[in-house]
Every structure is written in structure tokens, then in C-alpha cells.
């Protein structure tokens with residue numbers, strides 16, 4: 153297989169769950185957001201919304217609201233200096249029609265692509281990230297004052313410089329032969 157800088161970046165990116173206290177420069181966060189802004193989306197609807205918390209007090213209040221009870225296990229991730237709330241703006245006609253006809257929620261697909269653009273841009277900057285799916289989405293909408301305004305939470309993304317002693321923990325990947333097929337349906 154041929155090598156590429158992008159492939160190297162994909163291999164370098166790993167979920168980081170412990171962060172240095174050092175704040176993240178706004179310019180670097182903006183670069184990550186710009187990478188997300190450049191992502192493709194169904195019918196170019198760009199349904200993603202990124203709400204960035206880098207103010208320690210406001211971030212602490214957010215954590216108190218969305219990472220309590222059963223969700224408290226995600227608190228260690230929230231020690232990252234930055235938390236990005238990834239939302240989608242719902243009820244966009246094109247997404248609704250495609251969703252109803254095809255059964256695919258393209259807004260969620262779009263949000264995933266945008267979020268991962270952000271994550272890979274962060275990795276390129278030497279920043280660590282971790283997607284957080286285990287949080288209280290309803291509480292997030294309430295905390296942000298977005299009830300009834302057509303937003304749906306997708307994930308949180310923890311962002312920061314990795315702690316100095318974070319080891320390069322490699323999660324296994326399925327072989328290409330299992331996840332891709334040529335001119336045939338998948339075997340399993």
C-alpha cells in the first residue's frame with residue numbers, strides 16, 4: 153500500500169483521555185473549526201453547530217449539567233481544557249425529506265464528518281481529542297437554553313494537549329479484508 157502524510161495523521165490520531173492543564177490557543181481551535189467548516193454535507197446544508205467551551209468556569213458549569221448521575225463516568229474526559237458541543241440544527245427540509253424517503257439521518261452523517269475534520273485538524277496541531285457520546289443530551293439542550301429551538305445534540309469533543317505521560321494506546325482495527333470488498337457484498 154502506498155504511504156501518505158494523511159494516512160500517517162490518521163494513524164497518529166488516537167483518543168486522548170488525559171490532558172495537560174495548559175490552555176489551548178484560540179488560533180488553534182479556530183483552525184480546527186475552519187477544517188470542520190470545510191467538510192462536505194448532504195445538499196451542502198451544513199447542519200452542524202460547534203459550541204466551544206474554553207472558559208474554565210463556564211466549562212465547569214457545563215460539566216455539572218451534563219455529566220452527572222450515570223454520565224459521571226465521562227467526567228475524567230471533561231478535565232480537558234476545551235469541550236466542544238457538537239449539535240445539529242434540525243428540521244431542515246432537505247434532510248427531513250431524505251430521512252423520510254431513505255431512512256438515513258443525513259444530518260447525523262454530516263455532523264460526524266464535520267466533527268472528524270475538527271478532530272484530525274487537532275491531531276495535526278499536536279492536540280489530543282476524544283469524542284464523548286456518554287453525556288446527558290437533554291440536559292445539554294436545557295443548559296444552553298435551546299429547548300424547542302430545533303437543535304439536537306450529537307456529541308461532545310474533549311480537546312487539549314495530551315498529558316505528558318499519555319501512552320500511545322493503540323485500539324485494534326479490523327483488517328481491510330473484513331471491512332472492504334471489491335465488486336462484491338461484504339462477507340460478514
Ligand SMILES: Cc1cc2nc3c(=O)[nH]c(=O)nc-3n(C[C@H](O)[C@H](O)[C@H](O)COP(=O)(O)O)c2cc1C
Nearest residue numbers: 165166167168169226282283284285286307321323
Ligand atoms: C461517536 C463516538 C462516541 C464516543 N464516545 C466515547 C465516550 O463516551 N467515552 C470514551 O471514553 N470514548 C468515546 N469514544 C472514543 C472511542 O472509544 C474510540 O474512538 C475507539 O475506541 C477507537 O479508539 P481510538 O479513537 O483511540 O482509535 C467515542 C467515539 C465516537 C466516534
